[in-house]
Amino acid sequence: MSSKVEIREARGRADYDTCVSLQREVWGLSDLEITSAIQLIATVHAGGLLLVAEAPGEGIVGFSYGFAARSHGASHLHSDMLAVRPTWRGRGVGLRLKWAQRAATLARGLSLVTWTFDPMRAKNARLNLHHLGALARDFLPDLYGRTSSALHHGLATDRLLARWELASPRVKRLAASKPPRPREGPAIRINEVSRQAGLPVSSEPRRDLDAPLLVLEIPGDWDAVCRADRGLALEWQDVVRRAFKAAFARGYAAVDVRSLGPGRGAVYLLEGRPARRLSRRPSPPPASGRKTTRSTSRRRASRAGRRRGAPAGRGKR
Numbered sequence: 001m002s003s004k005v006e007i008r009e010a011r012g013r014a015d016y017d018t019c020v021s022l023q024r025e026v027w028g029l030s031d032l033e034i035t036s037a038i039q040l041i042a043t044v045h046a047g048g049l050l051l052v053a054e055a056p057g058e059g060i061v062g063f064s065y066g067f068a069a070r071s072h073g074a075s076h077l078h079s080d081m082l083a084v085r086p087t088w089r090g091r092g093v094g095l096r097l098k099w100a101q102r103a104a105t106l107a108r109g110l111s112l113v114t115w116t117f118d119p120m121r122a123k124n125a126r127l128n129l130h131h132l133g134a135l136a137r138d139f140l141p142d143l144y145g146r147t148s149s150a151l152h153h154g155l156a157t158d159r160l161l162a163r164w165e166l167a168s169p170r171v172k173r174l175a176a177s178k179p180p181r182p183r184e185g186p187a188i189r190i191n192e193v194s195r196q197a198g199l200p201v202s203s204e205p206r207r208d209l210d211a212p213l214l215v216l217e218i219p220g221d222w223d224a225v226c227r228a229d230r231g232l233a234l235e236w237q238d239v240v241r242r243a244f245k246a247a248f249a250r251g252y253a254a255v256d257v258r259s260l261g262p263g264r265g266a267v268y269l270l271e272g273r274p275a276r277r278l279s280r281r282p283s284p285p286p287a288s289g290r291k292t293t294r295s296t297s298r299r300r301a302s303r304a305g306r307r308r309g310a311p312a313g314r315g316k317r
Contacts, residue, residue, distance in 0.1 A: 005061065007054075008054065019052065019060070035081070047068035048066060051065075051101060053096065055088070062084035063097070066078055066101065076111075077113045078113070102171075115161075120158075122220050129162075132164060133164070134165075135255050138160070139241065140160070141241060158237060160244070183213060183256065187214060189216075190247070205239050205246070210250075214247060214269075214270040214272070216247075218268070220264055
């Protein structure tokens with residue numbers, strides 16, 4: 001049970017060495033791509049944060065690692081890694097590490113944590129957006145390039161940049177173990193998904209939608225798709241990449257992830273403000289001897305350019 005696990009800050013060299021070993025175990029990275037104990041120690045000394053999850057009789061079974069960052073003139077914490085030993089997954093250890101990270105960050109006078117995550121991994125995306133209350137407005141294509149991790153399947157390392165506003169009403173509600181408020185209104189689908197030979201196949205993404213809520217479906221088991229059909233995995237990455245880029249350029253944000261049920265996929269919920277329209281105002285009374293014509297104008301708020309997020313660490317790899 002995760003309730004028996006102690007979450008604490010890393011203390012001595014043995015803690016840091018264990019975090020190095022966990023990187024190998026969780027991501028299967030080559031030594032050249034692992035953050036060394038010396039680097040972890042130096043970063044923490046300079047203002048970073050390394051929290052470990054320690055289980056009775058088993059030692060450290062997970063950790064979260066973040067470093068001091070600055071963006072748009074404001075300081076925050078960038079969470080570079082969250083790792084949980086495979087035998088301890090599904091027990092709430094990752095969630096406890098993140099909430100402890102929030103508490104420690106707030107205690108330092110900071111109110112924002114960022115990290116990056118793979119948009120194709122439904123379970124991790126749901127942790128980030130649904131359970132923690134983060135949101136994403138930036139898509140970072142092939143952020144790390146090709147890596148040695150088997151989890152990446154030799155594919156492009158596309159990432160979403162999560163923004164965790166620690167003092168926002170939504171995050172405060174989740175921190176108090178209250179369910180998130182449901183999103184109102186119907187949602188329009190960006191893509192349609194069918195199954196062919198037992199695998200999910202997406203339609204072309206619709207990139208010109210203008211509605212308060214949009215839905216983007218992804219596979220429920222990304223590893224299964226990658227192992228079965230590399231070509232299909234590349235097609236899925238292309239669909240998701242184009243969909244997010246178009247939606248973010250139009251001012252949408254990914255605010256939630258919902259599971260469609262066992263054996264099925266998951267959907268991102270993207271929220272945006274509807275196009276603004278000028279309200280109709282009563283015409284002034286006509287002046288003596290003059291005629292007036294009523295006219296109404298309609299304009300849409302435009303958002304120029306695509307938002308670009310600052311490069312950020314490995315972000316859960």
